Amino acid sequence: MIKKYFRIFTMIFIITVGVVLGAGLLAGIVVAPTIFNSELLLGSELLTRFQEGLLMTQVFERLAYAVNFLVVVVILYEVVKYKAFESSRWSLLSTFLVVATGLLFTSYYIPQILEMQLGGEAVTSSHIFENVHKGSELNFKIFSFATLTLLIINLKKALR
Numbered sequence: 367m368i369k370k371y372f373r374i375f376t377m378i379f380i381i382t383v384g385v386v387l388g389a390g391l392l393a394g395i396v397v398a399p400t401i402f403n404s405e406l407l408l409g410s411e412l413l414t415r416f417q418e419g420l421l422m423t424q425v426f427e428r429l430a431y432a433v434n435f436l437v438v439v440v441i442l443y444e445v446v447k448y449k450a451f452e453s454s455r456w457s458l459l460s461t462f463l464v465v466a467t468g469l470l471f472t473s474y475y476i477p478q479i480l481e482m483q484l485g486g487e488a489v490t491s492s493h494i495f496e497n498v499h500k501g502s503e504l505n506f507k508i509f510s511f512a513t514l515t516l517l518i519i520n521l522k523k524a525l526r
Contacts, residue, residue, distance in 0.1 A: 372446070376524050379443045383517045386436040390510055393425050394503075401425075416487040423479055430472040433509070437468040440516065457519045463512035467505050475502035 401418050405411040413421075444461040447453045478498055482489050489495060 386432045387513045433468045460512045460516040467509035
């Protein structure tokens with residue numbers, strides 16, 4: 367009976383991981399280039415780079431809710447797996463990276479970028495903002511890679 371519930375929990379876990387990974391990749395690969403190249407689509411520059419950044423920040427601010435939800439689900443799932451002696455070194459490492467980079471993204475980078483945007487265009491065109499932004503991009507790439515790794519590890523186990 368417990369095994370049946372764990373199997374259902376595994377399916378929910380895999381779907382959740384896949385959905386959040388897909389949403390993150392969609393935001394970074396499709397939405398960001400579209401917003402930051404709006405003049406190519408619209409024929410003229412209607413938005414400044416700063417305004418485009420404000421729009422993109424809203425996308426990632428909303429994505430943060432899904433990332434935080436995923437962090438909670440990953441912790442719960444991996445604790446259950448660990449207690450059942452079903453965790454591997456790679457799943458624990460991936461779990462750590464998903465949790466650490468997910469929380470860093472939602473609790474540090476997004477608030478930091480929002481705070482800097484309050485300073486206006488002058489602040490967001492500075493080297494400090496550029497470094498924070500590059501750091502957030504690298505952090506989100508690590509998050510996405512760790513999430514994909516966790517998805518693959520658990521899919522392989524689920525399909526046995």
